[in-house]
């Protein structure tokens with residue numbers, strides 16, 4: 001998704017009050033779009049039957065979702081308009097609203113690890129499992145070369161196998177796993193690491209002995225994490241009381257797993273909506289996020305908000321396997337249009353933007369919960385659901401003008 005010149009502005013005051021035609025015209029002012037994206041966006045968002053048939057099985061029809069725009073985003077000093085596909089009222093408005101507050105205080109800061117995925121090779125009945133690590137370490141270079149031979153085009157682009165680890169899962173039964181770490185570049189990487197795992201498994205089995213079992217990626221890519229922060233001043237949030245209430249809400253999630261899971265759902269509202277619009281494997285993202293949240297043995301929030309001298313500091317960290325090439329990034333016209341709107345140049349940049357949308361969604365939800373309560377905004381949007389198609393309401397949920 002290389003863009004020679006990147007020209008995006010993401011601030012569009014009053015966007016929600018425009019007609020559909022006006023919104024599309026405004027979008028084209030904010031970001032240059034090619035004819036294919038314009039055709040997709042002015043159509044009914046459809047996927048043809050033939051396209052759907054190539055993606056899945058037993059296809060009888062297609063299934064639509066609203067595609068909205070996450071406006072106002074600034075991440076690492078760059079402006080982003082974030083396509084968001086989501087059926088839940090208020091998720092898009094809330095993200096826009098929080099992004100506007102964060103933007104007023106300097107924007108989000110995001111940093112993503114290199115795109116290192118984990119592939120796993122399971123072995124059972126390994127003799128001397130405690131010596132397994134030393135046996136594999138002695139052949140490390142040969143193993144990593146075998147991994148690289150399985151994905152020559154990836155290696156030619158400067159990526160490929162980076163490391164391996166061995167863990168004994170059951171000493172008595174000799175159950176051992178070999179984790180292989182592969183930098184998949186700008187791909188999500190599931191197919192690449194599955195290929196690597198299948199290619200290298202016979203050699204792992206030969207070195208360790210025992211019986212080779214599964215050869216598959218892990219959806220908990222611990223070496224492919226993204227971290228995002230934002231700082232928002234008290235007056236932008238609506239006062240010190242609001243900032244304090246948000247910090248108290250965050251503390252609740254830190255102390256109680258039952259609250260943490262809902263807190264994380266609020267963050268994933270934004271991540272998933274942008275992930276679906278950009279054709280990512282959102283089931284994998286969800287699985288990894290929740291596993292990471294529980295990694296220390298207790299389910300924890302993926303983000304926290306704490307008081308600073310001037311306001312509030314929000315931070316989030318999660319594993320995020322997302323790609324800008326492969327998968328449905330080229331197969332789906334809507335996804336291609338989404339990438340043209342978003343204008344990211346790498347998978348790592350995409351991960352940073354998705355994490356920022358998550359933190360924005362999270363912040364907006366906590367702000368609403370900690371002040372007026374969630375139902376007030378939701379009731380406004382229930383009225384919208386009941387309204388005639390095309391009716392535009394001036395009041396988005398979760399706080400004010402998006």
Ligand code: MEV
Pocket residue numbers: 088262263264265266267269365366369374
């Ligand atoms: C609703 O989709 C998300 C919230 O429940 C998140 C939260 O409670 O923090 C509002």
